[in-house]
Amino acid sequence: MLTIGTMARRTRTKVQTIRYYEQIGLMPEPGRTEGGQRRYGDAELDRLAFIRHSRELGFPLEAIRELLALSDTPETSCAQVDAVARRHLKEVEARIARLQSLEAELRRMIGECRNDRVSDCRILEVLRDHEECLSDHRTPEL
Amino acid sequence: MLTIGTMARRTRTKVQTIRYYEQIGLMPEPGRTEGGQRRYGDAELDRLAFIRHSRELGFPLEAIRELLALSDTPETSCAQVDAVARRHLKEVEARIARLQSLEAELRRMIGECRNDRVSDCRILEVLRDHEECLSDHRTPEL
DNA sequence: GCTTGAACCTTCAGTGGCTGTAGCTCTTAT
DNA sequence: ATAAGAGCTACAGCCACTGAAGGTTCAAGC
Structure with missing residues (x-):
């Protein structure tokens, strides 16, 4: 026990x-x-x-x-198990894709920063002004 | 207004x-x-x-x-802004890496499934038996 | 001026997957 | 017999919202 x-x-x-x-x-x-x-x-x-x-x-x-x-139902086909796993794989792939587009955007933004004063900061400018560069607004963030 | x-x-x-x-x-x-x-x-x-x-x-x-x-403090250096952005980029990179290792593991698992009965399902076997193939147990999942 | 309906208000609960805490009680080894 | 460590319940908190209930206010049209 x-x-x-x-x-x-x-x-x-x-x-x-x-x-x-x-x-x-x-x-x-x-x-x-x-x-x-x-x-x-x-x-x-x-x-x-x-x-x-x-x-x-x-x-x-x-x-x-x-x-x-x-x-718990050993005699049935495992096609449903397969389906659950594939569904999860699809979600993981989608999250990766989303995060990779975030990553690219962040890199671009950081690359433009010249480390001047805050008033000229490119990063802050992007955050203030950027117009939906990221295609899909309906997917969850991660 | x-x-x-x-x-x-x-x-x-x-x-x-x-x-x-x-x-x-x-x-x-x-x-x-x-x-x-x-x-x-x-x-x-x-x-x-x-x-x-x-x-x-x-x-x-x-x-x-x-x-x-x-x-809101325009005259200071934007090094701190840069640091916040770089910190976030690091987190995004870490999440991508983690998800990619999940993705590989899922693909491997699904690839082995021969769609037999549940009692012989390779996917379920992996889930029952697999020993920590994923290196880092301390990082958050996503 | 009055009516209507859309938009607003507050408050609370729920999401997922735990994690932490407070204040107890139980088990087990010495 | 005692004391430490492990267990117990109940509840709050995390993140970033989202939805719903039940009521009030605003603005447009008549």
Whole structure:
């Protein structure tokens, strides 16, 4: 039987985070000691490890919820798993593209700065005046 | 005199966002009509445009606060402005690098999936078993 | 002058994914 | 028996907004 602290150490998770996962229904309610402390088994450890690995790959918790549900129906096709992963990949690609255009803009701006007084600063001028150089205003920033 | 709605339209900002900026002290408290509605001048419009342009470039609000303060002392050197921008560029670069390593890992994972049953899914196996392929666990995810 | 409807007001809750704190209680080793 | 360390609950805070409820004000048209 594993304490919450042991679970945390083994998966490099904060104790509070595990309790949070329980609260939002991502981890099951574990058994308790007479005194009310949580005690976990190996299945729970595996589940937590799965969640953490998925988080390291940037999957949002809702996607992880889907993956866990699919993982519990072993006889069905994994096409849905594939779809979740591809969807996430698309989001990551989109974020990279967005950040790269920010990066280019920032470099250009910084490159023009001649380190004069603030009143002549090119950076501040750009921030004051620039007209939507960035194409897509509807995507989230990152 | 500009209403909050006009300010919002001109800067492509939500009305609530402008009130939020006021609440956190990024925008000044404007004058009001007898009935209590906000009325702005051109200086406020410029300030809001500055904030929105900076946000489009991904500057966090605290950095924007710094930039606005620096912008109000025209005779000093703009080295500090430069420093804020370079600091932000570094963060953007770091996020890109992190996302690119995620992207590579996701691609590898998806590439291995043969679309069998869930019980043999390579994606799920990776998520269950993979040992920290991603070097830096201390940086924020994005 | 009056009506109408759009725009404004305040306040509060929610987003995602945790993290930190306060003030307790429980377990375990000595 | 005691004391340290780990656990417990409940709640607040982070960032940068966004939405909604429920009410008030403004401006245009008649």
